[in-house]
Amino acid sequence: MRIVWLAIVGVLAAVVAGDAEAQAPAFDTKAKQIYLVDAETGSVLFARGENEPVPPASLAKLMTMELVFEALDKGELTPHATFEVSEHAWRTGGAPSGTATMFAAIKSKVAVADLMQGAIVQLANDACIVLAEGMAGSETAFAERMTERARELGMPVATFKNATGLPDPGNKMTMRELVTLSRHLHEAHPHYYRLYSQPDFEWNKIFQRNKNPLIAANVGVDGLATGFAEGFGFSVAASMQRGERRVYLAMGGLESDKERTEESRRVLEWAMTNFEKRRIFAGGETIGEASVYGGAASHVALVAGGPVDVLLPVNNPERLTARIVYRWPLSAPVAAGQEVGVVKLWNGEELVKEVPVRTADAVEPGTLTSRALDALQELLFFWL
Numbered sequence: 168m169r170i171v172w173l174a175i176v177g178v179l180a181a182v183v184a185g186d187a188e189a190q191a192p193a194f195d196t197k198a199k200q201i202y203l204v205d206a207e208t209g210s211v212l213f214a215r216g217e218n219e220p221v222p223p224a225s226l227a228k229l230m231t232m233e234l235v236f237e238a239l240d241k242g243e244l245t246p247h248a249t250f251e252v253s254e255h256a257w258r259t260g261g262a263p264s265g266t267a268t269m270f271a272a273i274k275s276k277v278a279v280a281d282l283m284q285g286a287i288v289q290l291a292n293d294a295c296i297v298l299a300e301g302m303a304g305s306e307t308a309f310a311e312r313m314t315e316r317a318r319e320l321g322m323p324v325a326t327f328k329n330a331t332g333l334p335d336p337g338n339k340m341t342m343r344e345l346v347t348l349s350r351h352l353h354e355a356h357p358h359y360y361r362l363y364s365q366p367d368f369e370w371n372k373i374f375q376r377n378k379n380p381l382i383a384a385n386v387g388v389d390g391l392a393t394g395f396a397e398g399f400g401f402s403v404a405a406s407m408q409r410g411e412r413r414v415y416l417a418m419g420g421l422e423s424d425k426e427r428t429e430e431s432r433r434v435l436e437w438a439m440t441n442f443e444k445r446r447i448f449a450g451g452e453t454i455g456e457a458s459v460y461g462g463a464a465s466h467v468a469l470v471a472g473g474p475v476d477v478l479l480p481v482n483n484p485e486r487l488t489a490r491i492v493y494r495w496p497l498s499a500p501v502a503a504g505q506e507v508g509v510v511k512l513w514n515g516e517e518l519v520k521e522v523p524v525r526t527a528d529a530v531e532p533g534t535l536t537s538r539a540l541d542a543l544q545e546l547l548f549f550w551l
Contacts, residue, residue, distance in 0.1 A: 194437055197430055199400070199420025202342035203438055206350070206406075206413035210478040210519050212438050220324050220339040221419055224394030225267070225290045226404050227332030227340070229348050230313045230325065232286060235279075235298055236356040237316075246280035250301030252293065260292025260331060268293050270373055281370050283359070288368040289375045290392060292331040299330035306330050317344070320351055332394060345404045345417035349391050353406060353413075363390025380428045381405055388435065393427065394419075401427040407435045414438045442478040447489070447512065450474045451527075454510055455491045459530045462499030468527035469493075469507070477512055477519050488513045491524060501530040 200216035238244035252261070257273040260266060269285030271277050271293050277285075279301075285294035299309035310327045317325035322344040328337035353360050366383065367376045381388040387407045394402045402419030416435060421427040448454050453468040469491060479487070493508025501507075505526045512519045 194441070196418070196434055197421060197426060198418035198434075200342045201416070201418035201434070202346050203418075203434060204346050204350075204415050205438075205442070205478045206415060207411075208444060208476045208478050208520065210442075210476075211517070212414070212442060212478060213434070214343075214517070216420075217343040217417075218324075218341050220341060221402070222332075222334070222338055222396040222399050223325075223340040223345070224332045224338075224396040224399075224402065226345060226392055226394040226402060226417075227313075227327055227330070227338055228286055228290060228295055229345070229352065229391060229404060230317060230327060231295050231299065231309075231330045232283070232359075233320075233348065233352060233356075234302070234309070234312060234316055235283060235286075236352070236359045238302060239279075239359070240356065244279060244302065246278065246283070248279045248301075249276040250279065250282065250297050251276050252297055253300055255306070256293050256296035256300060259333070260294070260296045264292060266292050266333065267378065269368075269370060269375075271297065271371075284362060284365065284368045285370065287362045287392075288365050288377050290378050292333060295330040317348075320347065322347055334397070342417040342419065346415045349404050349406055349415050349417065352391070353415075360390060363392070364388075379403075379405075380424070381431055384428070384432065386432055386435070387439075388431075393424075395424075403427055403431050405431055405435065407439065409439050412439060441481055443481055444476050445479055446474060446476050447487075448475040448510075453527060454489070454524065457491075457493050457507060457526070458496040459501055460496040460498050461532055462497075462501065462530040463532065464530050467497065467501055467530050469510075469524040470527045471510065471522050471524055475510075475512075475520075475522050479514060479519075486515065487519075493524070497526075497530075499530050499532045501526055503527065503529040 200219055201213055202217035203213040204211055252271045252273055252275050261268050262270050267290045269289050269291035282294040282298050285291035296306055299306045303309035303312055306329055309330050313327040325340045325344045328335040364382055379393055387409045388405050389408055390406050391404045401421040404417045406415050448471055450473045451470055455469045456466045457469055459467050489510055489512050491508055491510050506523050508524050509521045510524050511521050
């Protein structure tokens with residue numbers, strides 16, 4: 168894999184122009200792990216320990232609900248269907264468990280629509296287990312499906328041993344994966360996603376408020392959930408909409424419920440007020456070139472699929488850099504529009520964004536002589 172650095176000229180230099188003396192101190196948070204992303208540009212606004220496996224606790228319920236939403240959208244499940252409350256669901260997640268519950272009575276039958284509200288608004292463990300057993304026959308089988316689905320959605324670490332996130336050493340996720348999942352839930356299932364902002368839920372004459380304190384705070388957060396695990400601390404996955412902007416946040420390792428709420432509000436407010444969008448490359452603009460082996464041309468121009476925008480701090484103390492990474496050399500024939508690598512944008516030492524790069528033109532195979540010279544050049548390169 169060859170790494171090609173792009174020169175810091177033109178638009179990149181203009182992006183970072185500013186007075187260093189006027190810059191604000193670097194932002195930080197008490198969270199041990201955090202991943203904060205802008206929805207429109209995909210820019211990473213803050214990251215720390217985002218790839219560390221941690222116990223998701225109740226945030227695992229986001230994966231449980233993804234399977235439910237998917238089944239509903241495919242017609243494999245209906246909101247009016249009912250599932251019976253097993254003894255396992257009642258003892259493990261119901262009234263006797265002492266955990267978050269919707270107080271479903273043993274052997275009673277509950278509609279899927281009610282179970283969904285219980286699992287989302289109240290983070291009810293009994294609701295999650297009843298859904299899991301009703302859809303897959305057992306909670307264990309459902310948890311296996313959760314892990315399989317996580318892989319399909321591009322989450323290589325996420326592993327689930329139950330549908331609730333109740334303590335099990337096999338339950339693990341990363342902050343990056345929680346943002347991936349949160350974004351998927353919002354974009355793929357907007358109709359059901361609205362349940363995450365429902366302020367309360369009354370079922371069977373029992374009234375309970377949404378367990379996500381950011382919903383009641385009325386700061387623009389419209390989902391998702393909170394969690395707590397012994398030895399890890401308090402965590403949250405949240406999404407905030409303000410005007411045309413949306414951000415996704417996952418963070419954990421906080422010491423208290425109060426600290427989690429305060430830090431969530433502070434981080435989200437910072438994300439919404441301290442960044443501005445900058446266009447780095449126009450659609451179709453040549454941003455670099457790649458070597459071509461055995462082609463009628465020795466190089467081909469590389470472009471992004473469309474305009475490349477990023478969010479950068481208003482007072483930016485760093486220098487924006489970019490580099491293209493592709494497998495060297497490309498082998499002819501090369502098709503126009505062929506995806507061959509990525510351009511990575513860095514703000515100081517922070518990776519802000521990755522964008523696929525494509526060939527601007529086609530390159531046909533060269534003559535026998537040119538191919539022989541290219542082969543000799545490649546042989547000398549690897550020998551040296």
